[in-house]
Amino acid sequence: MELIRGLHNLRDKHRGCVATIGNFDGVHLGHQKVLQQVKQKAAEMGLPSVVIIFEPQPREFFAGSDAPPRLTRFDEKVRLLRDQGIDRVLCLTFNARLRSMSAQAFVDELLLNGLHVRHFVVGDDFRFGCDRTGDYAMLEATGAAHDFSVENTHTYLINEQRVSSTLVRETLMRGDFELAEQLLGRPYRVTGRVQHGNKLGRQLGVPTANVRMHRFRCPLQGVYTVRARFCGHDLEAICNVGVRPTINGRLPVLEVHLFDWDQDLYGQLMQVEFLHFLRPEKRFDGLDALKTQIFSDIETARLWFADSTGQNSLAEVN
Known part of the structure; x- marks a missing residue:
């Protein structure tokens, strides 16, 4: 083309x-x-x-x-x-x-x-x-x-509604990723290169890949379970989309924490597929409270993936 x-x-x-x-x-x-x-x-x-x-x-x-x-x-x-x-x-x-x-x-x-x-x-x-x-x-x-x-x-x-960008946007903001996939004909994904951030996640014991968004404003905001794809890898992950109010951030960023991964990703092109909404972004009273919430989010996300995989396996058996 x-x-x-x-x-x-x-x-x-x-x-x-x-x-x-x-x-x-x-x-x-x-x-x-x-x-x-x-x-x-x-x-x-x-x-x-x-x-x-x-x-x-x-x-x-x-x-x-x-x-x-x-x-x-x-x-x-x-x-x-x-x-x-x-x-x-x-x-x-x-x-x-x-x-x-x-x-x-x-x-x-x-x-x-x-x-x-x-x-x-x-x-x-x-x-x-x-x-x-x-x-x-x-x-x-x-x-x-x-x-x-x-x-x-x-x-x-679809469902007697005209498929439009506005409808897709509203559906995503509600966290209805199943309907969004029907409207798009594919899962909703954001793609960008991993860039250097402020390394705060690493300091908290939760290293993240910061996906470069340039001037792009994602229609989503909050914490989500996602799948991250890059260089042939397809990994379960959790991500935050937002301005990081606890550290007084201003520009929206997409930060992805990959489960069971500790290798350098800088410069890699990463595709982030959104699966499930966990919670809205919010300000915490200091980094200790933020760290506690992040580990809680990770545990919730791992349980969601385990339940999702179990349901899929059961469906295949039946």
């Missing part, structure tokens, strides 16, 4: 495609339904499939830190789109220029001159351009005049 960063990097070879546009945060089953439409039409027309995304996402540009937390980091999103079999991803920088671009200029620069779109898959509630003046009807009229067709996206329902 080819990643194209910005309109200025479009070349003649990129002209002529079947495209769709959106945030695609999480690349959940609703998104995957849209991607299937795009790929099917692209195959019929003998053209490449293209997904247009934004960085930052528009709501992040307008709302800053008040925007909803992302389900996936940019690199994870691109990897998930690649895994869906998309040929190209065009990432547009959402800035003041793009925000002030008129709907007609958006169509001219992006769809006509930039990509020379032959078929465009988009929701009938899609709005674009300055003050959201562009709509589905405008796209249909433009397509009729410039020889490209427009197709409405298909809605995907």
Whole structure:
């Protein structure tokens, strides 16, 4: 799959495609339904499939830190789109220029001159351009005049609810990882490289792998049982996502304590799969109280894994 960063990097070879546009945060089953439409039409027309995304996402540009937390980091999103079999991803920088671009200029620069779109898959509630003046009807009229067709996206329902990034986010925040997996089509995971931290966990006798999050705000906060995957290893673990209020932390971090592991992990790419919510993050009266709680959390997590494994084994026997 080819990643194209910005309109200025479009070349003649990129002209002529079947495209769709959106945030695609999480690349959940609703998104995957849209991607299937795009790929099917692209195959019929003998053209490449293209997904247009934004960085930052528009709501992040307008709302800053008040925007909803992302389900996936940019690199994870691109990897998930690649895994869906998309040929190209065009990432547009959402800035003041793009925000002030008129709907007609958006169509001219992006769809006509930039990509020379032959078929465009988009929701009938899609709005674009300055003050959201562009709509589905405008796209249909433009397509009729410039020889490209427009197709409405298909809605995907689970339990009579429309699958959306908002629904996935709310489900995760409730700690319902089983439903989240149904909505995503996979377990919820966060991936990042292990970086150096303040070594506080090691001082407390509980060394942790600090997974780098950059500007990513995870929709989860608290203590969880997780599975950590890296370099062929698949280990039971416990993690904390939050700002670490006991030590007056400010930026959210993801700290993972691996059971029965004591080797160096710095620089390793780690995938953290969330399984079960244990408790919310809270401030403790000093490091001794924090240490006591951490060891209690570890014992609770080990018991959860033991019960979970036992249930799975019993199911297999029956």
